[in-house]
Amino acid sequence: MTYEVLSHTERLRNKVFAIFTDDVAMPGGGSALRDYMVHVGAVGVVAVDTDGRVALVRQYRPAVRQVLWELPAGLVDVEGEPLVDAAARELAEEVDLAAATWDLLAEVHPSPGCSNEKIRLFLARDISPVPETSRHTRTHEEAELELHWVDLDTAVGMALSGEVTNAACMVGILGAAHARDRDWKPLRPASTAT
Template structure:
């Protein structure tokens, strides 16, 4: 297999979510080129599926595209020492006031590998219950306006295939859930397998 040797690695900008870096890479044949990309902290997303086979979707404003998008409850891996499934459970509770008794690993996705190393781990959460009112997270900024919608799985598939859901994690999560259901959930992996 061809190797691409990284000759230098320079950080250009850093914030709490990502850094922008430039790698000097030796291409096959010897030419050396610069490649810029984002180094991302990583993320988790949750397909919360209730007993009526409805998925919890949110409407959230995204400044980069200047639109309110259909998405799964999701968030950053930004708590030191927290397991990925615990991060997913935290995000589910914080964003939509839900908890789940059953967790499976649904998919692992590099969201935009042409410009970022971001990887999102998608979990299927079942046996859903509400977080008690007194234990609910106070949402701020864009999250303060999150709208929870319960959407039938078949309808969510239609939304994903028609372009109504454009968030990559949302599309993949919805379609992976439909495929997993069609396979009687036998392709799911233990939540602890997420890396």
């Protein structure tokens, strides 16, 4: 099937995303207008400690007007920064943690019907605190982030019961439990993230 783009119009642009309308030729004839978001991309971190707990945060999200359970996560917005380094930066900035072991857990398109956003989820282990003198000063919604260590099996229950609705958090929790139950064999090298 061929979906030729007949025209491409930018509607809005900011530092995180742009909105476009494409007129797309349909395989059966005719064309249709399709609106979508082009996103800078994101990373998320499933940080698991030696007690089998996962690091979760509660964060207010204006689009849904709710405080959600989430992973430490953020934008891929530093030019040339390797994806695993972006994940390490977000882990440090959001919850004052560092990790010695990094693996790629999953790569997710959370809403491909309207966005090209891709979230790369990394598993972080061998966790340690960031020294007080090196900690990031959080602002806006991030100023209220609190670290919650949740048993991974409890977090799976939260994901399956509807308590966790953030797609990246849900995929990360379920993926980490799957990998753990297989002695971490399904993991990929962090450097393979695209």
